[in-house]
Amino acid sequence: MTDDSWDGGDETEADLVPLYVLVNGRTAPRNTDLDLATQVIALPGAHVRLEPVYRQLVDLCADWISVAEIGAHLHRPLTLTKVMVDVLVEQGVLGLGAPAQDTGDDRDLLLAVLAGLERL
Amino acid sequence: MNGERRSAKVVVAGGFGTGKTTFVGAVSEIPPLTTEERLTAAGVGVDDLTGLDEKGTTTVALDFGRITVSPEVVLYLFGTPGQDRFWFVWDELAQGAIGAVVLADTRRLDSSFPAVDYFERRKVPFVVAVNRFFGECRYSADEIRAAMELPPEVPLTFCDARERESARDALVRLVRHALSTVVT
Ligand SMILES: Nc1nc2c(ncn2[C@@H]2O[C@H](COP(=O)(O)OP(=O)(O)OP(=O)(O)O)[C@@H](O)[C@H]2O)c(=O)[nH]1
Numbered sequence: 001m002t003d004d005s006w007d008g009g010d011e012t013e014a015d016l017v018p019l020y021v022l023v024n025g026r027t028a029p030r031n032t033d034l035d036l037a038t039q040v041i042a043l044p045g046a047h048v049r050l051e052p053v054y055r056q057l058v059d060l061c062a063d064w065i066s067v068a069e070i071g072a073h074l075h076r077p078l079t080l081t082k083v084m085v086d087v088l089v090e091q092g093v094l095g096l097g098a099p100a101q102d103t104g105d106d107r108d109l110l111l112a113v114l115a116g117l118e119r120l
Numbered sequence: 121m122n123g124e125r126r127s128a129k130v131v132v133a134g135g136f137g138t139g140k141t142t143f144v145g146a147v148s149e150i151p152p153l154t155t156e157e158r159l160t161a162a163g164v165g166v167d168d169l170t171g172l173d174e175k176g177t178t179t180v181a182l183d184f185g186r187i188t189v190s191p192e193v194v195l196y197l198f199g200t201p202g203q204d205r206f207w208f209v210w211d212e213l214a215q216g217a218i219g220a221v222v223l224a225d226t227r228r229l230d231s232s233f234p235a236v237d238y239f240e241r242r243k244v245p246f247v248v249a250v251n252r253f254f255g256e257c258r259y260s261a262d263e264i265r266a267a268m269e270l271p272p273e274v275p276l277t278f279c280d281a282r283e284r285e286s287a288r289d290a291l292v293r294l295v296r297h298a299l300s301t302v303v304t
């Protein structure tokens with residue numbers, strides 16, 4: 001393979017990138033494992049005072065929920081949602097599940113998914 | 121903190137109007153949700169949380185659904201955006217995905233070529249699911265394979281994206297295929 005980067009075929013709009021948004025001084029999540037399917041949960045006991053936008057986000061995380069679902073419920077773009085989740089994780093308000101791209105035990109994950117689908 | 125809860129992703133791709141959203145909705149345990157990514161020309165920024173200026177930005181909507189496969193594992197199904205020019209978004213969806221279902225419509229197979237190309241290049245396991253829009257398909261699996269230039273190892277299946285069982289079977293095909301590619 002000579003070319004590892006996808007050139008988007010004939011299209012000329014390859015320069016589109018996610019809107020860069022600055023939140024608490026950052027424009028991208030520091031935790032680069034943060035995926036749109038990453039599971040997020042509110043940690044008990046962390047009762048810091050939060051701005052309403054953050055409070056709203058934390059309220060959605062009473063049970064495990066994905067970054068994508070948070071974005072959908074809050075009507076906020078994914079990049080922004082990720083940055084906000086990232087900020088809250090660093091403050092100890094939210095906890096994360098295993099990243100989707102954790103390939104350590106691919107086979108176990110696939111087997112779990114297969115069994116679940118067959119049960120549907 | 122690394123909790124016990126894990127997620128897995130499947131990308132549902134294919135050309136414009138091939139039934140991606142229908143497929144996701146058929147198997148999802150929740151009504152499909154839509155999340156969006158805002159794209160802009162490289163280098164343009166916005167400097168606060170609320171100042172999301174609409175000007176010069178393109179919104180790409182992503183439909184997705186969810187299937188809780190066990191108490192520890194949730195599977196997310198993400199439909200690719202209808203237009204295939206938002207490669208950045210495809211990259212984000214494909215990153216770490218267990219694989220992809222590429223839906224195809226025999227009336228315009230070529231609309232699914234970019235998806236096939238994409239997953240081949242990225243070495244993401246995928247299956248092609250021919251969506252039966254009109255009941256019986258006029259072409260044989262071999263004819264479709266030849267037209268799409270599918271490598272022999274890529275499974276080809278027929279489905280009705282409106283039916284849960286049918287969509288589920290296509291997913292099972294994909295996961296079995298993905299398992300066959302995992303080195304042990
Ligand atoms: N008869 C029939 N109609 C279908 C089937 N799957 C989808 N449709 C219809 O085809 C149309 C397009 O389906 P969608 O699920 O919106 O396709 P899509 O791939 O998400 O479309 P875009 O996101 O616009 O690219 C809808 O009107 C569906 O109801 C099928 O298996 N049989």
Ligand SMILES: [Mg+2]
Binds near residue numbers: 140142199202
């Ligand atoms: Mg759609």
